[in-house]
Amino acid sequence: MIVADKKPIEEIIEEIKGRTKILILGCNECVTVCEAGGKKEVGVLASALRMYFLKDGLDVKIDEKTLERQCDHEYLEEIRDMVDAYDAVVSLACGVGVQFMAEKYHSIPVYPGVNTCFLGAAEDRGLWTERCQACGQCILARTGGICPVSRCAKRILNGPCGGSTGGKCEISNETDCAWQLIIDRLNALGRLEDYETLSPIKDWSTDRAGGPRKVVREDVQS
Amino acid sequence: MKDVKTPSKLEKILAAGHPAVTSECGPPRGSDPEVIVKKAELIKDYVDSVNITDNQTSVTRMCSLAACIRLKLLGLDPVLQMVTRDRNRIALQSDILGAASFDIHNMLCLSGDHQSFGDCAQGQNVHDLDSMQLLQTVRLMRDEGKFLGGGDIERPPKIFVGAAANPFADPFEIRIPRLAKKIAAGAEFIQTQCIYNLDKFEEWMKLARDRGLHEKVYILAGMTPMKSAGMARYMKKRVPGMDVPDEVVKRLADTPKEKQAEVGIDICVESIQRLKECEGVAGFHVMAIEWEEKVPEIVERAGLYPRPEL
Numbered sequence: 001m002i003v004a005d006k007k008p009i010e011e012i013i014e015e016i017k018g019r020t021k022i023l024i025l026g027c028n029e030c031v032t033v034c035e036a037g038g039k040k041e042v043g044v045l046a047s048a049l050r051m052y053f054l055k056d057g058l059d060v061k062i063d064e065k066t067l068e069r070q071c072d073h074e075y076l077e078e079i080r081d082m083v084d085a086y087d088a089v090v091s092l093a094c095g096v097g098v099q100f101m102a103e104k105y106h107s108i109p110v111y112p113g114v115n116t117c118f119l120g121a122a123e124d125r126g127l128w129t130e131r132c133q134a135c136g137q138c139i140l141a142r143t144g145g146i147c148p149v150s151r152c153a154k155r156i157l158n159g160p161c162g163g164s165t166g167g168k169c170e171i172s173n174e175t176d177c178a179w180q181l182i183i184d185r186l187n188a189l190g191r192l193e194d195y196e197t198l199s200p201i202k203d204w205s206t207d208r209a210g211g212p213r214k215v216v217r218e219d220v221q222s
Numbered sequence: 223m224k225d226v227k228t229p230s231k232l233e234k235i236l237a238a239g240h241p242a243v244t245s246e247c248g249p250p251r252g253s254d255p256e257v258i259v260k261k262a263e264l265i266k267d268y269v270d271s272v273n274i275t276d277n278q279t280s281v282t283r284m285c286s287l288a289a290c291i292r293l294k295l296l297g298l299d300p301v302l303q304m305v306t307r308d309r310n311r312i313a314l315q316s317d318i319l320g321a322a323s324f325d326i327h328n329m330l331c332l333s334g335d336h337q338s339f340g341d342c343a344q345g346q347n348v349h350d351l352d353s354m355q356l357l358q359t360v361r362l363m364r365d366e367g368k369f370l371g372g373g374d375i376e377r378p379p380k381i382f383v384g385a386a387a388n389p390f391a392d393p394f395e396i397r398i399p400r401l402a403k404k405i406a407a408g409a410e411f412i413q414t415q416c417i418y419n420l421d422k423f424e425e426w427m428k429l430a431r432d433r434g435l436h437e438k439v440y441i442l443a444g445m446t447p448m449k450s451a452g453m454a455r456y457m458k459k460r461v462p463g464m465d466v467p468d469e470v471v472k473r474l475a476d477t478p479k480e481k482q483a484e485v486g487i488d489i490c491v492e493s494i495q496r497l498k499e500c501e502g503v504a505g506f507h508v509m510a511i512e513w514e515e516k517v518p519e520i521v522e523r524a525g526l527y528p529r530p531e532l
Contacts (some may be wrong), residue, residue: 020381104262142325153336153347154306154307154333154334154336154347154349154352155349155352156333156349156352156353157352157355158352158353158354158355158403158407159352160391160392160393160396161333161390162333162352162386162388162391162415162462162463163335163336163393163462163463164392164393164462164463165391165462166392167392167393170335170336170339170462170463171336171338177392180392180393183393183395183396184393184420187395192395192396192399195399195403196399196402196403196406197394198358198403198406199352199354199355200355201311201351201355201358201359201370204350
């Protein structure tokens with residue numbers, strides 16, 4: 001899933017300063033699962049903002065709504081009839097949802113309420129960790145199912161570097177060395193000899209380097 | 223004498239079977255060329271070639287290539303260190319050609335420390351290629367006269383190409399496969415991480431010999447004299463991938479402070495003397511960090527002076 005983290009409320013207040021009718025818009029997908037932008041977080045943020053404005057004696061209307069998805073025309077249409085009643089929307093969706101909202105409703109300013117962080121998994125209660133950087137050319141078959149692009153701090157395809165110590169990365173002893181994990185995994189699979197196969201120079205044109213990406217599926221379009 | 227493929231002095235010394243001596247100079251945090259010239263003057267008669275580090279520990283410094291050109295103008299044989307952290311494949315190939323245009327004939331291919339250690343922790347890193355792919359790139363440019371994009375190179379670079387190896391880094395079981403992989407990628411010489419744990423290094427060399435790797439690559443043992451017990455403790459605890467045995471720390475700590483530097487040099491000299499006998503060690507890479515003036519003494523006392531004439 002896309003993992004996001006809450007923005008500090010001070011930053012949100014700064015964004016919406018001067019607005020008087022604000023819709024806090026949640027998303028029921030990834031940001032709900034990672035507890036940054038679902039219905040519950042919409043309620044918490046709305047209450048906090050109401051208290052803040054009340055304390056300052058400001059008359060600011062704050063409403064709450066959570067859509068099934070914000071990265072989909074169909075669900076964003078649900079607010080068409082109500083959105084004109086607001087002079088700002090704070091979207092708690094990921095960056096995709098915020099942008100889709102802004103593209104659809106041109107005249108209403110939309111502000112992000114979360115920082116979109118990475119593609120990851122819930123490793124533990126309250127702990128989400130990165131697993132994928134969407135490089136567009138998956139190499140997991142060669143690396144024992146562990147991704148050096150997203151999990152090595154240097155994206156090294158022929159690792160580990162000299163900084164791997166006790167299974168940890170040189171950047172932090174709380175970060176696993178991806179190549180230690182790969183080697184352990186190849187070992188467990190009885191495939192350690194695969195380690196000596198040189199990983200070729202990667203085509204990064206399917207990654208960020210190639211510019212904004214799209215997937216076109218004619219079979220789905222027809 | 224083995225075949226040589228480049229005009230590199232380092233390659234010729236190694237091919238002739240002499241134990242080579244290299245050292246390194248860190249470029250300054252400024253643009254004064256005299257800093258690098260002075261360091262080079264201190265060591266030039268005691269070493270065969272001099273590495274110039276490339277923004278080591280991710281701290282911004284004068285560029286390695288410019289500093290190498292300074293050495294070349296003094297008549298030295300520089301080893302251009304290049305990390306994959308800061309440049310993409312366009313810039314790497316371009317700098318290789320720039321180096322070759324000044325007849326710089328040695329390169330050491332590295333991935334580089336993570337930028338979070340340096341003075342630009344908020345910067346991007348590149349790692350378009352990794353160190354092994356950089357080795358492959360240099361060999362492609364030299365041996366095939368081709369760019370990565372397939373085009374022909376006019377006057378291909380003649381570069382003797384090396385890599386680093388850390389005999390102590392984890393996981394130990396892939397230390398030798400990793401060395402083999404670097405050789406397969408094109409490494410012709412290896413400069414190792416600083417060696418303090420001689421037993422473990424000798425074990426690593428034995429494993430390398432068991433696979434015949436010492437006959438495929440010249441291995442230069444990395445040596446860094448300790449200035450003090452404090453430095454030994456710092457290296458042991460804080461520097462990733464460093465193996466400093468307790469007895470080394472103890473020997474320095476048991477020495478009065480004003481004598482510790484001297485003992486640090488003694489340890490370095492004794493280590494070289496022991497490893498001169500280790501089959502497969504083709505030379506020594508003496509990295510006296512901001513202590514270049516001690517290189518002549520170390521080389522002389524280790525019995526590696528005078529350097530061979532070619």
